[in-house]
Amino acid sequence: MAMSLSADDEDYDSDTAEQQRPANRPKPKMAATATASMATTSSTATAVKLPSNRSSSGARRRRTRCRKCEACVRTECGECHFCKDMKKFGGPGRMKQSCIMRQCIAPVLPHTAVCVVCGEAGKEDTLDDDEEKFNAMLMECSICNEIVHPNCLKVKDAAGVVNDELPNCWECPKCNYAGKTGKACKQKRGPGFKYASNLPGSLLREQRGGRDGRDEAEQAAIAAATARRKSERDDAPRPSPEEPVARLPPLLTPRDLPRPRPDVPNFLRKKKKLFDDDEEEDEASAKKKLKRPWRSEEPLIAPMKMEEEELEEEQEEETKLSPRLLAKKEEETKLSPRLLTKKEEESKLSPRLLTKKELSSIRKQEEHEQEKDEDEEEEEEEGGLPVPACSPMQKSLPLCVESDTSQCSSPRAGPSSEGSEGQERVPRARVRRPRRRAPRRQLGAELSKHLNLEIRRTELSLANENQQPLQSEPEDSENEEPKRSFRNGAAGGGAGPGPEVGGVGGERPHLRAREMNGTAWELRHFYPSHITPLGLNRSSPTLRPPPTRSPPKCVQMERHVIRPPPICPPPDRLPLADGRSHVAQRELWLAIFSYLSHRELCVCMRVCRTWNRWCCDKRLWTRVDLSRCKSITPLMLSGVIRRQPVTLDLSWTNISKKQLSWLLNRLPGLRVLLLSGCSWVAVSALCTSTCPLLRTLDLQWVEGLKDPQIRDLLSPPTDNRPGQIDTRSKLRNVLDLCLAGLDVTDGSLRLIIKNMPLLARLNLSYCNHVNDQSVNLLTAAGTTTRDSLTHINLSVCNRVTDQSLSYFKRCANICCIDLRYCKQVSQQACERFIAEMSVSVSFGLREDKLLQKLC
């Protein structure tokens, strides 16, 4: 198998695993193994050698719903893949999976879980003090799966690495000290998180990556960062300087934590290989990432990406903003050489994470620790690392400290995206990797040079590759005038033009298009790029982005669940460095933020976690515009989900079907969807996704969208459940439909009439198959469109004649009829229409053949 065991694993397998389990399935039943492992405490010895979670010492306790989080309290959507499988929704019930909208954010240990040492359950409820609480709660190791009270651990001088993204989850001191974080850490977020394997920032993907040796650096870095955060918050068991060396695990010595035991060839080989692999892998993956064509487009959404990065970055820096916390940290580090080392390692190795203040602080610490071997090594590593200045915002606004101490630390909509392919993470991932497994003394100096070199090389490569300026997000926001003038209709993609419709400024494209009478394809492909079809919504490229890029491999949807936004509401006030709260409440800040552009919001998100969360408020992001982004990256997707926009513009992107489907299933409040210029393959995601609130749908110039595809789009769900047959189209609530530039015929119109009873605005411009008969259909007695239509755009429909105008007289509510550049429609006929309608309604000509009701 492709994801077969690595050489390491083979070593292991040949060595010890045979008694542990058969090759694939842990067929000794879970219950049995669980019981066995629960009953034994002698797993330590084997745990050290275990390469993966699967075969680790403790059989995992299955986690269960917390029953409290937003997801848990939701009802089933009834629409997702898994709901449809459920018997209650008429499915066969084979898949037995939870509704994707109900994936628990914080799966908890089952009630029956007990400490492997003392056999008792969690006792934190009986205690008040945070530290005591922590020591009395059950913690499950994501590596060896053992569940223990930290208090019950014998090795008390070791700090566990707490995973604060999952309740009661850590890397226990044993595993942590054994250096098993990376490759062995199959689950960075611990057990309980499944699916999402290929989501932006997907866990499973990272896990797999971890198993394969990929992303280890990121995993380790995140784990370490998480641990640090948590240890600061929870006062997790800290190493104490007076703890005797003898209490360390047998393979460890205080000076050289992960030093392999020389008399264990396999083990040695394995660790060494891990290290070597890491290096090679890092280099290889960095190169690979550089080569991925779609990655080069990422700067197009720099702000959104920035935000994702900044969250991490801010998490690193958050406490450092507070002198008090800094002092505390220094104190801690004096007490704990190991902790210091780890922190230093992380921070020193990451050029982006250091401010001058931090640097000086670290240097101060170094002076205290100079005589320690570890630090000598660190100094070598630090040498020559660039220390970029922090952003002006960061410098000028160091007012808030981390405030979010809840479990759900990440405000992201989904799983942490540290595994996502942000370009800038390449060097970061490299530098942040704690190299616990490395034979440090031997390799430290050389490695640090190599790393520095590599960092620079990588960054240089990235800079060269990405010619685009970093911040070139399409300028859009509610606060800004959209660049494109085509925003006819209620929300942008619709049919009803005002006279402003074609107004791109300067020459109207109609003038050039006047003589055009080609097919949609011809129109699509042979229009000069500056004359957009109808001049409507393309100020830049007319052609679709080259479809050569496949969507990011990691975005495979269906069963991949992105966890909903955190349960904990964002803090209401900004915590200040002195421990007090800022006087202004969140709502006030949001009011201020509402004056900012999206780009500016992204800058604000760098300030601190609180601002990061506030700035993601969906009220500030009602419209998200990714149009013309050549590739839609996982980061973008997760950014969109996090913001839950009402309007989403994906026009002229190469979004894939899976990406779109994934998005749609997670944007239940989406009302406006702009997909002009996308491919039908992508748009077909609408066939299987539900957007119950969708009101505006822009499908103009969608490649490959013809009658059969319209039928697919409008057809009701095919998997009707017995007794719950819904013959209504999923697009039945659409009010505003834009089909400009498509080869649709009367067949499609019939379906539209039948399935879109609320349709008020219809744009059929550049539809060369539309003729008088089409108008007759739309306005025939008994049709819903006859009464519902208010705006119709038939501009550049050359088969429409004067006859159509007489049909429009039937429409009770028609307000706007755009017949501009219809060759066979005469000005006289328009004037006659106005005269005849004047008995009941006043119409006027806003432009040649553009009839509009006068108020």
Place this chain on the structure above:
DNA sequence: GTTAACGTCCAA
């Protein structure tokens, strides 16, 4: 005992 669904295997 029933129901929900987690975690894993394995065919495609």
Place this chain on the structure above:
DNA sequence: TTGGACGTTAAC
């Protein structure tokens, strides 16, 4: 590599 299937666990 992915998605379907299902054994098994956890809650009730």
